[in-house]
Amino acid sequence: MxxxxxxxxxxxxxxxxxxxxxxxxxDVNLRVAPGEVVGxxxxxxxxxxxxxxCLGAVIDPSSGRMMxxxxxxxxxxxxxRDLRALRRDKIGFVFQAPYLIPFLDAxxxxxxxxxxxxxxxxxxxxxxxxxxxxxxxxxxxxxxxxQLSGGEQQRVAIARGxxxxxxxxxxxxxxxxxxxxxxxxxxxxxxxxxxxFETAIIVVTHDEKIIPxxxxxxxxxxxxxxxxxxxxxxxxxAASRLQG
Amino acid sequence: MINLAGRDILHAWGKxxxxxxxxxxxxxxxxxxxxxxxxxVSDGRxxxxxxxxxxxxxxxxxxxxxxxxxxxxxxxxRGVRTIPGVAQAANVTYLTMQVGKGEQDVRAMVVGIAAGxxxxxxxxxxxxxxxxxxxxxxxxxxDLASGFQLGDVIRIxxxxxxxxxxxxxxxxxxxxxMVFIPLKDAQEAQFLKDxxxxxxxxxxxxxxxxxxxxxxxxLLDAIVASQTSNRSVNAILIRIHPQFTPQEVADPIxxxxxxxxxxxxxxxDILVGKLIATSARQxxxxxxxxxxxxxxxxxxxxxxxxxxKIREIAVLKLIGTRNRSIAGMIxxxxxxxxxxxxxVGKITATFAAPLFxxxxxxxxxxxxxxxxxxxxxxxxxxxxxxxxxxxxxxAEAIG
Numbered sequence: 083m084x085x086x087x088x089x090x091x092x093x094x095x096x097x098x099x100x101x102x103x104x105x106x107x108x109d110v111n112l113r114v115a116p117g118e119v120v121g122x123x124x125x126x127x128x129x130x131x132x133x134x135x136c137l138g139a140v141i142d143p144s145s146g147r148m149m150x151x152x153x154x155x156x157x158x159x160x161x162x163r164d165l166r167a168l169r170r171d172k173i174g175f176v177f178q179a180p181y182l183i184p185f186l187d188a189x190x191x192x193x194x195x196x197x198x199x200x201x202x203x204x205x206x207x208x209x210x211x212x213x214x215x216x217x218x219x220x221x222x223x224x225x226x227x228x229q230l231s232g233g234e235q236q237r238v239a240i241a242r243g244x245x246x247x248x249x250x251x252x253x254x255x256x257x258x259x260x261x262x263x264x265x266x267x268x269x270x271x272x273x274x275x276x277x278x279f280e281t282a283i284i285v286v287t288h289d290e291k292i293i294p295x296x297x298x299x300x301x302x303x304x305x306x307x308x309x310x311x312x313x314x315x316x317x318x319x320a321a322s323r324l325q326g
Numbered sequence: 327m328i329n330l331a332g333r334d335i336l337h338a339w340g341k342x343x344x345x346x347x348x349x350x351x352x353x354x355x356x357x358x359x360x361x362x363x364x365x366x367v368s369d370g371r372x373x374x375x376x377x378x379x380x381x382x383x384x385x386x387x388x389x390x391x392x393x394x395x396x397x398x399x400x401x402x403x404r405g406v407r408t409i410p411g412v413a414q415a416a417n418v419t420y421l422t423m424q425v426g427k428g429e430q431d432v433r434a435m436v437v438g439i440a441a442g443x444x445x446x447x448x449x450x451x452x453x454x455x456x457x458x459x460x461x462x463x464x465x466x467x468x469d470l471a472s473g474f475q476l477g478d479v480i481r482i483x484x485x486x487x488x489x490x491x492x493x494x495x496x497x498x499x500x501x502x503x504m505v506f507i508p509l510k511d512a513q514e515a516q517f518l519k520d521x522x523x524x525x526x527x528x529x530x531x532x533x534x535x536x537x538x539x540x541x542x543x544x545l546l547d548a549i550v551a552s553q554t555s556n557r558s559v560n561a562i563l564i565r566i567h568p569q570f571t572p573q574e575v576a577d578p579i580x581x582x583x584x585x586x587x588x589x590x591x592x593x594x595d596i597l598v599g600k601l602i603a604t605s606a607r608q609x610x611x612x613x614x615x616x617x618x619x620x621x622x623x624x625x626x627x628x629x630x631x632x633x634x635k636i637r638e639i640a641v642l643k644l645i646g647t648r649n650r651s652i653a654g655m656i657x658x659x660x661x662x663x664x665x666x667x668x669x670v671g672k673i674t675a676t677f678a679a680p681l682f683x684x685x686x687x688x689x690x691x692x693x694x695x696x697x698x699x700x701x702x703x704x705x706x707x708x709x710x711x712x713x714x715x716x717x718x719x720x721a722e723a724i725g
Contacts, residue, residue, distance in 0.1 A: 140644065140721040169720075170646025181641045181723060183330075185337030190328055197327050198646050226337070242645070 086151055087115040087282040088137065088250045093146030095132050095305075106132040107143070108305040114282040116249065119273050121293055121312060122286045124302035130286050131254075133302065137284065138173055138252050139165045151249045170199055174243030174251040174281070176272075178258045180235035182227040182242075188214060188234075189223045192241045199246060206245075213241040216278075217271060233264045237271065244275055251275075253285045262291050269295050270317040292317075330642075330651065331658035334635075345627050346663055349620065350670020353700060356616040357675035358682070360692045363609045365685035370499040370597035374590060377418070378447045379563035381576055382588045391420050391560035392499055392593075393601045398585065400513070400559045403440075409578050411570030416440040417559040418448040419512040422498060425472070425505055426481035432472050434505045435498035436482055438512020438559070447563030450506055456491035462508055467491035469503035482507065483515045499597050501684040509559070517556035524554055617703060620667075625707035628660045632711040636718055644720035653712045657705065664704035668697050 095107040106129045114120050124130050135141040136148070139155065139162075148156040150172055155162050162168055169175075182191045192210035197203060214220050217237040222230055230238065236256065243251050253272065257265035269285075269292050276283045285296070293299065297314035300307045335342050373392065382391065383398070383406060390396020400417050407415045419438035424431040439448045444458050450467055456476045459465045466487040468474040478489045487507055496504040507515075519527070528550050531537050538546045564587075566575045572589035579587050588596065632639070639652055672693060679686035 135721050138644070140719075166643075166646050166648065169644060175644060175723070177641075177723065181637060183638050183641070185330075185334040186328065190333070194328060195645055198648075198651075203327070 086249070086280075087113065087118065088151075088284075089113045089149045090137070091147045091149075093133075093136060093148065094144050095129075095136060095141070096144040106305050107136070110146070110302075110305070110307045112284075112300055112307060112309075114250070114284055116280040116282050117276050118298070119269075119276050119283040119285060119296060121296035121299040122284055122302060123288070123293060123299055128302045129305040130302055132305075133307075134252055134254055134284075134286055137250070138175065139168050170195065171246055172248050172250065174246065174248040176236075176240050176243040176251060176253040176256045178255040180227070180232075180239035182230075182235055182238060184227050187224050187226055188219065188230065188238045191227065191238055192245050195242060195246050210241065210245055213245055214238065216275075217241050232259060233267070236260065236264075236268060240268070240271055240275070244279060244281070247279055247281075249280075249282060251281050251283045253283060255287055255289070256285065257287065257289045257292055265289060265292055266295075266317040273317065329658075330655040331662070334655070335659060335662055338631075341631075342659075342663060342666065346666025347670050349623060349627075349663065349667030351674060352616065352620050352623065353667050353671025353696070354674030354678065355671075356613060356620065357671055357688065357692065357696055358678060358686060359609050359612050359616065360696070361675065361679055361686035361688045362682070362684065363606055364687035364689055364692065366499070366501070366602045366605060367598050368687045369497050369501050369685055370602060371594065372495055372497065373499050374593055374597070376451060376496050376504075377563055378445070378449065378451060378565065380566045380590060381564040381572055381579075382593055383415075383562040383564060383579060383583075383585050384560070384588070386584055386586050388586060389596050389600065391418070393596050396560050397558045398560075398562065400509075400557050402583065402585070403562045405583060406562055406564065406579055409575060409582075411566050411575035412564055413567045414445075414447055414565040416442060416447045416563050417509055417561075418563050419509065419516055419560045420498075421512065421516050422500070422502055423482070423515075427474060427478055431481075432474070433502050434468075434472055435500075435502045436512060436515065437504050437506045438509040438516070439506050440509045447565050450491070450493045450496055450504075452493065453491045454494050456489070458491055459506065459508060460490075463511055464488065465490045465508065467493060467506040469493050469496040469505070471497065472503035472505060474505075480505070482511075483518050485511065485515070487511075495685075497685070499601055513556040513559065517558070519554075527553055617699065620700070621703045621707050624660060624663060624667075624704050625710055627663065628656060628708050628711040629714065631659065632656055632715050636715075637723065639715050639718045640720055640722040643718060644723040649716050652715050656712050656715055657708050660704040660708035660711075661701060664700045668700045671696075671700075 090110060090112045093107055093110040097104045097106055110133060122130055136143045142161060143156055145158050189207055189210050192213060193206040196206035196209055211223060214223055217240060219234050219237050222234055227235055257268050272283050275281060294313040294315045295317050296312035299312045300309050384390035384396040385398050388394045388396045403415045403417050406412060417440045421436045423436055425434045459467055464487050466480060466489050468489050470492055474480060474489045476489055476492060479486050480489060531550055532546060537549050576587035576589060579585055642652060675688055679688055
């Protein structure tokens with residue numbers, strides 16, 4: 083268990099060269115174990131998005147090391163060859179806005195990922211329906227994104243992030259557009275899913291109301307992180323169900 | 327695997343259908359333009375078919391009688407008739423002019439046909455109403471496209487003719503309907519001067535002592551008669567015996583009669599390759615421009631549709647969709663747009679063709695070539711959009 087989850091060591095990211103170089107990340111260390119939900123908090127321009135992009139294998143770090151479930155995915159310039167497959171199979175994304183594909187219904191928005199990974203259509207759809215049921219949107223499986231409420235869209239987006247059972251989920255301000263009740267519900271869902279699927283979840287947020295729910299928090303400022311223990315409060319049970 | 331292109335099209339079907347209709351109208355114009363060219367070629371061939379001739383004897387070193395003016399004596403046909411291999415020979419005149427009916431007039435090709443019977447070269451081969459010309463003067467057979475009807479009295483120069491028969495698809499290479507009249511009338515019409523001009527010519531000739539000689543009675547009358555009558559025709563149409571080749575018959579005519587003779591292939595080459603060559607180039611230019619406009623429209627539409635989905639494309643790339651799947655989605659949408667446009671265009675052209683004043687011939691080969699050209703244009707038009715989509719950074723999905 084010790085080496086599972088995601089781990090980064092002395093990760094740095096520099097944009098530009100010479101005098102004009104900007105050090106967006108400086109020797110960042112971070113570790114998230116399976117089943118754990120941690121917060122990543124910092125002001126605008128602190129390097130949150132850059133760290134998220136590095137973790138999501140969207141941009142290459144300048145130096146340092148990244149490991150995912152025992153496997154090294156980046157090590158001082160070396161990286162795994164197929165980043166697209168890595169993102170598809172090992173990393174789940176939940177965005178601030180759901181960014182569902184507008185021409186696919188809720189089920190196919192979720193099932194698309196396993197289909198891309200080569201899972202047969204029927205199996206992919208069954209897996210999607212199981213997740214949508216777990217997230218309490220089983221009654222909206224054939225609805226198009228435009229027919230879903232904001233909360234329902236976000237739950238479909240969470241299902242999409244989880245459907246390939248990735249060891250890591252990166253959630254970029256997933257509660258920003260939601261009111262307190264719905265925000266708490268999303269965090270509760272993420273906690274439930276982390277426990278249920280043994281997933282390491284990193285939640286980037288500004289949202290003051292959800293910060294007390296994290297057991298561990300990484301603060302980031304000027305590209306430097308420091309870790310602190312969070313309050314680890316249970317999200318309000320009353321908010322466990324999103325209202326459409 | 328989900329067909330992303332199909333789902334997107336079904337989701338935004340109205341946008342695709344209406345865009346396809348707009349594109350289809352443009353493709354319809356393109357197909358119709360091709361049909362206009364085919365119609366011109368067909369008109370030229372029908373003109374040759376309907377003449378019933380295997381050889382055309384014309385003035386030496388001219389491309390007559392259709393592409394250039396040609397004038398040969400009207401008694402030459404008798405000599406030509408004696409050449410071995412000639413089955414039938416008949417004089418003919420062609421004159422494109424305005425033919426009047428009441429206050430209206432119609433542009434038509436007036437054909438002077440030699441006395442004889444149906445089957446003689448130059449005569450209209452089929453009538454759809456009425457009868458052939460049976461009198462030596464003042465009867466006419468007109469093509470249906472002229473708008474004339476049986477019994478109508480039409481005006482050619484100073485004379486009036488009664489329409490006694492109607493034909494169909496008897497047109498000149500320019501698409502003008504034909505009006506057949508007796509040869510003598512046509513010769514007169516072709517070279518007829520007005521009365522004042524004839525009077526002045528007679529006076530001028532009479533005042534010339536070289537023509538008006540006191541010791542030679544009858545000379546002046548003979549000269550005046552030759553000046554006011556026309557003894558020329560435009561061509562002699564020849565039908566040859568089946569056992570002779572056109573070349574075997576044409577060679578002695580050219581050698582001994584000092585005339586130019588064209589066979590069917592040469593005449594077709596003159597009509598298609600020379601007479602309508604400029605029009606063909608003009609239409610070709612239109613086709614190129616329309617193809618470019620179609621390509622630009624498809625490219626713009628596909629580019630716009632793709633740019634509307636930039637965020638979705640970024641998400642698709644972020645979650646692991648391959649570039650070829652995204653390129654395939656855009657390409658398929660472009661092709662679907664092209665297919666919708668082609669179907670609409672084909673239907674439009676089919677229904678619009680009969681409304682054109684000239685014959686528009688839509689042939690399956692043009693449709694097949696047009697279909698593949700549209701697909702090719704759509705593939706090319708999607709290149710820019712695909713390039714844009716592949717350049718989308720998956721990081722854009724994260725923000």
